[in-house]
Amino acid sequence: MKKDNPFPYSDDNKRYYTWNYYLKHTYHQKVFKVPLDAGFTCPNRDGTKGYGGCLFCGSAGSGECVKSGIDLQEQFEEGLAMMRKKWPTGKAMAYFQAFTNTYGALEQLKACFTPFLERDDVIAICIATRADCISDEILSYLDEMCQTKDIWIELGLQSVYDETALAMNRGHTYEEFTDCIARLQKTHVKICVHLINGLPNETEEMMIHSAKTVGALPIHALKIHMLHLLKGTALYARYQEKPFPLLSQEEYVELVVKQLEVIDPHIIIQRLTGDGIDALLAAPLWTKRKVCVLNDIDKRMRSLNTWQGKKYK
Template identity: 60%
Template sequence: MKQKTNPFPYSDDNKRYHTWNYYLKHRFHKKVFKVALNADFSCPNRDGKCGVGGCTFCSSLGSGDMAGNAKEDCMQQFEKGIEIMRRKWPNGEAMAYFQAYTNTYAPLSVLKQTFEPFVQREDIKAIAIATRADCLEDDVIDYLQSCTAHKEIWIELGLQTIHNETAMAVNRGHTYECFLDTIQRLARTDLKICVHLMNSLPHETSEMMIESAKAIGQLPIHAVKIHMLHLLKNTRMGNDYLKQPFAMMSREEYIHTVVEQLMVLPKEIVIQRLTGDGVLSDLIAPMWTVRKVTILNDIDKEMARRNVWQGCALESEITR
């Protein structure tokens, strides 16, 4: 039962932001979990189309460290993943999550062959596809739109920051303007849009991170993922850090910034994530990120202490 002291409308508990669990529960009326997959795609920022080496923070697995084994067929990965997840949630339903690398970076015929078995499978509630703004041509968007007749389809765009100077420094490979163009084309469809933001990128201030959150909150999107930069072994940024360490956000600074970001995001936007997971054996810094549950708990406590909630800063702007 929602606590009477919680002023946030999209909540069944003490959360003062629009959680992913809340959305899924009210959308599908049961527990829905993601099964992460690796379809063995590449990335235009790795093969030379727009860059080489990938983003400087990205691991060799293309941010799919928790995904399946690319040597296995995607449906095999899915079956193994769903078996593991149902040990925790026996009555839960699955969402297929194409996580590793850029999952629309292939000819349309290959994309259809990859996605179609999941689109047609009745027991899969939804599909999430992680990709980049520069890898969504109109024909791909048209195909994915056609899939929405059968499934809820989420497109996850790894933006990280609205600031082009930061994106260039981390070898992102496309501009904020490219991202905005793709958002406008996706907005004409029934596809759900989730945008990734990364806090503590080199040389960004907390104010810049909050500005990124406020800017994307004004766009026609449906969800946001926020997480802290992880410095990982065998990445360019990780190697640079080992040679010459640079300042990163403290746990307290991160919690403060996330709360401020939530305050400038409209309450209707779903918050799919507020912290991430780094493979512990590969994590260089910051080590405080491994205590994920305590970070989430302290975000809740800070919002309650300040009596703030998602979107409250926008509400105060309206009443001025």
Template identity: 55%
Template sequence: MKNPYRYSFDNKRYQTMNYYLKSKYNCKIAKVPLNAHFTCPNRDGTKSIGGCTFCSSKGSGDSVLGFNENVMEQYEIGLSRMKRKWPDCKGFAYFQSYSNTYAPFSVLKDLYDPFFEKEDVFGICIATRADCIDDEFLEYLDKKSVLKETWIELGLQSIHEDTMDLCNRCHNTKIVYDIIQKIKKTHIKCCVHIMNSLPYESKEKMIETAEWVAHSNCDAIKIHMLHLIQGTQMANDYLKNPFPLLSKEEYIDIVVSQLEILPESMIIERLTGDGIASDLIAPDWTIKKTIVLNDIDKEMVKRNTWQGKYYKKNL
């Protein structure tokens, strides 16, 4: 078993993104969320309309400042705000909203080239869907990643096809796995998003999803709690026919169990989400993000556990 206090300057029993970045760059790195004005194939009618049923009208980009501004202006606005909190921080451009590879290659190249060339951009993170990445773009990004650290973030949410059919993801889990293996043959890093408390999923199913990620060969994971956001299809369905949602205590128990089976080398980018309080229908406890994170830390101490404690390399 590894030392549970390895990530000591963060005072955590898991490897945070802050730990990874600060160890690498010796300074604070701030991710600046951006909206590049894309859409998704299950929003525009190519595969479906309406998007994933849990996704807000802003395509999960609710934290983007200057949402409708030019994307470079968004970066400047966002980085300026970050510097008010961390004056010496460096910025990563985080293309967060919608599917940021869902366009012809020429459009993508024109979008990303200036950010690879911009001096005050230290890295680039691109959130997208696994079914919106082709070999031409991966080859381009692989070459560019030599200049700056480059990440692709993939929305998996759950490995269980019945759950994701209900969520209208419109592609299967194998597509996600196959893209991760392609990414791992490049210099690009890969982060996978999962979501706890999706409709009718048991604790066992949520653990199975984390175990899949543990052995997927990705570099990082984001763990979210389901937020029911006003105006989304899932929130509308919930108001008509409520389904069980995890309590704070249940969520913390599951997250700690998921951390225990993830490899120690995997970066933990997020352990809960950021729902806008005015738009949140349920669960109310998610608004107090700091309390949730602190309680996860306390539970890990109580259990005398840490990330990777029960990770099995070969299943």
């Protein structure tokens, strides 16, 4: 499968640094994420920095598949049991996915995270949060956790453009984000950043610039996916009133290939397309064909004889 593939971090036809490749070569066994909802909120939801949250975000935050209101250990056991049906000997990453999982008092965070540090079947902890919600006190605790297990912080950024962040009600600036990266860089915490393609009023050039800019930062991983218009969100309501252009599958594939070309080849690509819940996803419906999208990206990269970082400087 590696034949004619010039990208070094690959065992197959993938011309980018996949999450599967990283997990296989780091842990030498099957590793999967178990998503969790710890009951946090966000500062742009509770009035600290605004109300309503990000315009594209649903009522369950970014963890649309997570069961809220259930004890964390019970959530984990249920998710682990589902994954073990497919991979009986696999190890889990406890993934605190919904909302902002460092937006609380230190003792609250310890109560959530510490039990998973003590579990032998948990190989790492992933914590989704915002760049403006990691105090020095919390950062010190996260670094301390790294002595026991791998700790990943997933920072939702979506775009490097402050005008886009303002329009989407993000509630923080790109400068706050880069400040957070600089602080995290001084610890043992691993950093993953999220970007969204197709946000209103962003051009192809802007989206490539976001990927190029973030892809040159001292981070470990990136997640990229297409904007999902979810029923019940403020952005979908706006779209219904005044539709704005959405990328086609073909346009998205071309864009992602161009983005990968300008990203540091040492950065892990954890995701290149997202999972939208059928009952909530209003558009674009082609995003449901996840395997097809990924296959098209592979085919396009091969046809162009390109790979992640080919144009990275």
